[in-house]
Amino acid sequence: MDFALDKKHEMARNLFKDFAENEVKPLAQEVDETETFPRETVDKMAKYGFLGIPVPKEYGGQGCDPLTYVMCVEELSKVCGTTGVIVSAHTSLCIDPILTYGTEEQKQKYLPKLASGEWLGAFGLTEPGAGTDAQGQQTKAVLDGDEWVLNGSKCFITNGKEANVYIIIAVTGTVEKRGRKQKEISSFIVEKGTPGFTFGTKEKKMGIRGSSTYELIFQDCRIPKDNLLGPKGKGFNIAMHTLDGGRIGIAAQALGLAEGALEATVSYVKERKQFGRTIAQFQNTQFQLADMATKVEAAKNLVYRAAMAKATQKSYSVEAAMAKLYAAEVAMEVTTKAVQLHGGYGYIREYDVERMMRDAKITEIYEGTSEVQRMVISGSLLK
């Protein structure tokens, strides 16, 4: 067991860190205030290869392991939660299922453009009536000759409207399982610009406000028969497996937010004086910081371990669920304490920690709420 990062990973981290400090941090507050998608930053990340980190070189990617990708999301999220989730949704939720389940033709068609960042990716599973209960979805796909016809809608889709390629989960019929009728669910690749595919409501959010969260609407949207991703009827399994990987990305986002808030707080308490001393000299401050740092380190170990499990194990659901559950709760706790240690200034938008606290909350909700992660973990203990 080796806890130290090797030279290759250290070099990659320095690259991500420099980019985050120089290109992302200066814009983070404005992106949040104006709720604008940071297109220029995304274009720059594309140039640096950040949008295809785990994609094999033969498909135009960087050919790196999941840990390198996790460190990228972590470093970006230290300064801007919005930028972290853009990379995570694109990579884990769109590239990964095409890489894992796509035919050679689908890989050749989509991966090089997604890896270079010419195209951005998104994933549509959630519907108004189907969140945690993902099988409750109503969007239908019916085969008509050489085309699938999609009807229905998806809500809360990250990278919505900005993305060019969407992985869409839809009902393709019914199947009988142990005498009971069940929905048959399949997954599809849908391109922006396809007639019948439009965007509805843009959500106004508490945090990650530069991330573009949209409703997707399908009205007799015809896509080629070959855009079925993976076997017909395996869409639910594909979605769940995709979310296992996505949860590692969100865990990395949460870790970055917690680390960013801790760093900002350590510098603040060393500067701010009350009662003739820096507030760092009060034992309460020291103990709060000690607890925050210890939890951040524990979260980091779980997140990195989940990334290693993705690289080496066929199933990594539990590792991913533990990493996401713990890192998200640590992010919420650490950012809240960071605001407290900043006093009144922590509540003022000029300081980064209030934005980090707002950004942290979503990590406990999307890609499976904390309750869902607890179901996954306890399910594996009790099976």
Ligand SMILES: Cc1cc2nc3c(=O)[nH]c(=O)nc-3n(C[C@H](O)[C@H](O)[C@H](O)COP(=O)(O)OP(=O)(O)OC[C@H]3O[C@@H](n4cnc5c(N)ncnc54)[C@H](O)[C@@H]3O)c2cc1C
């Ligand atoms: C900003 C944002 C971005 C998102 N991006 C995407 C995306 O890109 N793609 C996508 O497909 N989805 C996306 N989502 C959707 C997200 O994954 C869902 O919101 C989330 O899974 C929860 O579903 P819900 O909102 O319907 O809540 P509900 O399922 O209604 O849950 C409400 C509460 O009830 C609890 N609950 C529900 N069922 C149970 C149970 N059986 N036992 C115990 N507790 C339970 C939940 O844990 C939660 O606390 C996004 C959401 C947001 C807000």
